[in-house]
Amino acid sequence: MNTMTKQPASAKKVATFVASAIVLAVLPFIVGGTFGNSWVRTLDFALLYVMLALGLNIVVGFAGLLDLGFIAFYAVGAYTFGLLASPHFSLDMPFWITLPLGALFAAMFGVMLGTPVLKLKGDYLAIVTLGFGEIIRIFLNNLNAPVNLTNGPQGINLITPIEVAGFSFGKPHEFFGITFNGVYMYYYLFLALTVLVVIMAWRLQHSRIGRAWVAMREDDIAAAAMGINIRNIKLLAFALGALSGGVAGGLFASFQGFISPESFGLLESIMILAMVVLGGMGNIPGVILGAVVLTVVPEVLRDVIGPLQMATFGKMIIDPENARMLLFGLALVVMMLVRPEGMLPSKRRKAEFEDAKEGV
Amino acid sequence: MAEVLLKIDGIVKRFGGLVALSEVGLTINKGEIYGLIGPNGAGKTTLFNVLTGLYMPDEGSFTFNGQNLFRAKPHVVVGAGIARTFQNIRLFKEMTALENVMVGRHIRSKAGALGAVLRDPRTMAEERAIRDKAMELLAYVGITEVAHEFAKNLSYGHQRRLEIARALATEPKLLALDEPAAGMNPRETEELKALMEKIRASGVTVLLIEHDVKLMMGLCDRIAVLDYGKKIAEGVPEVVRRDPKVIEAYLGVAHE
Ligand SMILES: Nc1ncnc2c1ncn2[C@@H]1O[C@H](COP(=O)(O)OP(=O)(O)O)[C@@H](O)[C@H]1O
Ligand SMILES: [Mg+2]
Numbered sequence: 001m002n003t004m005t006k007q008p009a010s011a012k013k014v015a016t017f018v019a020s021a022i023v024l025a026v027l028p029f030i031v032g033g034t035f036g037n038s039w040v041r042t043l044d045f046a047l048l049y050v051m052l053a054l055g056l057n058i059v060v061g062f063a064g065l066l067d068l069g070f071i072a073f074y075a076v077g078a079y080t081f082g083l084l085a086s087p088h089f090s091l092d093m094p095f096w097i098t099l100p101l102g103a104l105f106a107a108m109f110g111v112m113l114g115t116p117v118l119k120l121k122g123d124y125l126a127i128v129t130l131g132f133g134e135i136i137r138i139f140l141n142n143l144n145a146p147v148n149l150t151n152g153p154q155g156i157n158l159i160t161p162i163e164v165a166g167f168s169f170g171k172p173h174e175f176f177g178i179t180f181n182g183v184y185m186y187y188y189l190f191l192a193l194t195v196l197v198v199i200m201a202w203r204l205q206h207s208r209i210g211r212a213w214v215a216m217r218e219d220d221i222a223a224a225a226m227g228i229n230i231r232n233i234k235l236l237a238f239a240l241g242a243l244s245g246g247v248a249g250g251l252f253a254s255f256q257g258f259i260s261p262e263s264f265g266l267l268e269s270i271m272i273l274a275m276v277v278l279g280g281m282g283n284i285p286g287v288i289l290g291a292v293v294l295t296v297v298p299e300v301l302r303d304v305i306g307p308l309q310m311a312t313f314g315k316m317i318i319d320p321e322n323a324r325m326l327l328f329g330l331a332l333v334v335m336m337l338v339r340p341e342g343m344l345p346s347k348r349r350k351a352e353f354e355d356a357k358e359g360v
Numbered sequence: 361m362a363e364v365l366l367k368i369d370g371i372v373k374r375f376g377g378l379v380a381l382s383e384v385g386l387t388i389n390k391g392e393i394y395g396l397i398g399p400n401g402a403g404k405t406t407l408f409n410v411l412t413g414l415y416m417p418d419e420g421s422f423t424f425n426g427q428n429l430f431r432a433k434p435h436v437v438v439g440a441g442i443a444r445t446f447q448n449i450r451l452f453k454e455m456t457a458l459e460n461v462m463v464g465r466h467i468r469s470k471a472g473a474l475g476a477v478l479r480d481p482r483t484m485a486e487e488r489a490i491r492d493k494a495m496e497l498l499a500y501v502g503i504t505e506v507a508h509e510f511a512k513n514l515s516y517g518h519q520r521r522l523e524i525a526r527a528l529a530t531e532p533k534l535l536a537l538d539e540p541a542a543g544m545n546p547r548e549t550e551e552l553k554a555l556m557e558k559i560r561a562s563g564v565t566v567l568l569i570e571h572d573v574k575l576m577m578g579l580c581d582r583i584a585v586l587d588y589g590k591k592i593a594e595g596v597p598e599v600v601r602r603d604p605k606v607i608e609a610y611l612g613v614a615h616e
Contacts, residue, residue, distance in 0.1 A: 200477050207476030207483075208469055208490065215452050215463045222450040225412055227438030227467030227530050236473060348454045351510055355453065 028187045039299075040183040044255065046295040047190035048248050053275040053291040054201045054284065055244030060273065061282035062205060063237035064217030066126040068269050069113070069133025073242035075140060075264035076109050077102035077249025082156040082259045083149075095162045099250040106246025107239040109136075114238035118231055133269050140261040155260025162189065162254045170257070186255050193251065197244050201284055204240065213237060214348070278335055279342050286344030293343075298328055362389035365565050366411075366442075366534060371420035373403075373410055373589075380406040381417070382589040388534065393556065393566040395580035395597070397573070399609060402586040404569045405447055408538050411567075412444050413437040425533060438467050441533035445523040445540060447569075453512035457503060457522050460511050461494035464529025497525040501555060517548045524555070528564075535559060536567040541575060553579055577601065585609065 032040040056070045080102035084093040113132050117125055144152030161170025161182070169185040204210050212233045215223040224230050253259050271294065279290020305327075306320040318326070335343075341353045366388040373381040380403045388394045396404050409415040411422070413434035422430040427440050443464075452460050469490055475483035498504050501521040506514055511522060520540055527535055537556075541549045553575060560566055570576050576583060577597040585593040585600060587609040593600050600606055 203477050203479060204473065208466060208471045208487070209473055209476050211455075211459060211463050212466055214455060214459075215466075218452040218454060219450050221414060222446070222452065223463070224434035225414065225438065225444055225446075225450075226464050226526065227435045228463070229433075229435045240473060351454045351512070355512070 024191060028184050032181075032184070037181050037183055040181070040187060042296060042299045044183055044186050044190055046292045047187070047194045048252055048255075049272065049275060049291040049295045050194050050288050051190075051197045051244055051248040051251075052272050053279070053287045054197050055241045055248070056272050057241075057276050057282065057284070057287045058201060058204065058213075058244070059237050059241035060276055061287065062210060062213040062217070063234065064213075065234065065237060066122060066129070067238075067241070068126045068130035068266070068273065069136070070129075070241070070245060070272055071264045071266075071269040072113070072133045072136035073106040073109060073245030074249040074252065074268070075136055075261075076106040076242075077246030078253040078259045078263070079140065079150065079156070079249075080105050080246070081250035081253040082159045085160040085254070086156050087158050088151055088156050092160055095160075095164075095250070095254060099247065102250040103243045103246040106242040106249065110238040110240075110242030111235050113242075114235045118234060130266065130269070133264075133266060137261050137264050140264070150261075153261060155258060155262075156253075157258050159253050159257045159259065161257065162186075162251075169254070186251075190251060190255075193247060197247070198284060198288070200240075200244070205284070209233070209236065274332060277342060278332065280345040280349065281342060282349050283342070283344055283346035286342050286346070289344055290342065297331070298324060301327055362392075364388075365390045366424045366567075367422075368411070369421045371407070371410060371422065372418045373406055373415060374418050380589050381410065383420070384586070384589070384591050385420075386584050386591065386594065388565060388567060390533075390565055391560070391563070392581040393560055393568060393579055395576045395583035396567065396569045396586065397571070397576060397583060398586035403589040404586055405538055406589075407586070408444060408536055408569065411437070411536065412442060435467065438530050438532075441531070442536060443527035443530045443532035443534070444536040445520075445527055445538055447538040447542070449519050449523055451511040451519060451523060451526070454510055456508050457498060457511055457514065457518075457525075458491070458494055458507040460522055460526050461497050461529045462490050464497075464526040465490040465493060467530050494525075494529060497528055498522075500528070501525045502551075516543060520544070520552070521555070524559075528559070532564060534565045534567060538569045539571065540568070541570055541572055549575060573601075 028040045028043055031043060052070070052074060055073070056067060059065050059067045059070070081098045083089055084091050084098045084101070085095070113129065117128050120128060140150045141153055143149040150156070161168050163169065167173070169189060170182050172179050172181050173185065174180070212223065212228045215226065215228060216230060216233055220230055275290040275294045276287050277290070278294065279288065280286025301324040302320065305323045306316065309316050309318070309320070341350055345353070364387055369385040371381050371384045372379065384403075384407060396407070398404055406415065410417045413429075413432050413436065416431050420430070422428070424440050424442060429437055429440060432440070452463060455463070469486050471483045471486050495504070495507065498507050501524055503514075503518050503521050503525070506518055511519065514522060524535075524537070524540065541552050544552060549572065556566055556568070556579060568576070568580065580597055582595060583597050583600045584591055585603070585606050592605045592609060593603045
């Protein structure tokens, strides 16, 4: 069957590729033109979350290691960027140093987290990683005395926007007589890096390393008995997942121009995990979908709930912010009941869920 | 002159108060089929786990092909050339038969994360070689037709064969099989016997745990008998079979 469909499929693939490239290229203009620039900003965040979710997916989806502190790597990437390119230390390093450095530090933190938890699985691993995430946040909150490293709860301000050859992503630019806001610039930058992260994740999955992760996830004893060095392959998953998180963090810092420990709480970790699980753990298209849906839907709810209440009841019955989280939580619960394997699960994951149901 | 491949001496393995292996020593020569028998609970699987690095022995010595493997990690043991199958099949259930065997190539291939992401020519060539070798091994054990099925959907006999193919993918010098014929019908057992002889003929030494005495007598060059964690006999099948201690060990548990 595989070989029979191969020829037409590749032509179809090219068509799909070209079509999605065009859609992605014009998307910010359609969205911005119709709903305003704040929605382009939401698109930018969706891309950041896609990178984060794909990073976490390496750890949770590919290697099967439950990580509830993933946001720590986002924080490491963001603070590396922020501290090296802001008035806080009067430094102004270019992004091509701060961004890779942030990714590298994040990967190192990944190994740092991975090493003590090598022997832990499931719930125990989840608890320790949760603690790790909180420790990083608390450190960032308190490292303003006796030496002011992180500026504590006030965070880091005036972070330099990314600048390529004098072209700043932070300022509006004019092309062909049209003015483009910074959110448009960042969209294309984030898109480019997201594509790189997707390619990285995809190629890893379909490689010797990816196979070793699946083998370890399915049966770590059999995997060891087949010659897989469990320690190394686990640490590699932690490091590579953290790497993507670090890149996203650096981009976040330059995009916002401001970071504080508040952005890196447990709720964020849980949100990213929800994107992975809801989208379809281990399946890259599923994880992308999960990240986009979970970024965009809450924003839509925010805009819709208030006016809707006014229109139907003539007054606000529930605070829109609360109603939004309530609806959102409800949607997650329903989703997990109806489709626990996620929106777009991989074939493998589906089979695993069938097994679990049969109690194998 | 037989050349020694594996030698263990005075191996002790305790689980809390239970002495699962008590000063077990044995020597396996290159090219032979070496049988390991004994009543249930005698410690055969435990010995396999010690030989493959899954359990750390408490005492003793263990050399393989001139290399010290005492308390070595599983991947080191596999690298040195010992591969195994499991008494209760441990395939990667949600991987295809082909992927299972490809995992077996892990230790004999190199591509790291960077190669995987860059897909340089060397990585691509290695990946092709892994796939080709895995297909070759599926054909070798006679299950090419199920290459793209999930392992969990294979018949029992095919799963046993797949486990052997996966172990062979690591290019072992010693293949250790833990009750490979368990649950097989006589025809399947015959085919398995032929497969083991083929493997031995290809130059791989075989260490075999099996309960089917007839099969063991016909197949093994030498046999060791374990009982309550102790080796009570060792030798050619004809002699071992008539050993009073062996007869007693088996009669003692005949009605379990
Ligand atoms: N991981 C373990 N923990 C505790 N006891 C074990 C463990 N593995 C094996 N044993 C015990 O060691 C003894 C030998 O078991 P085993 O090696 O499986 O026997 P065999 O394979 O010869 O039937 C048994 O009493 C078994 O209960
Ligand atoms: Mg056993």
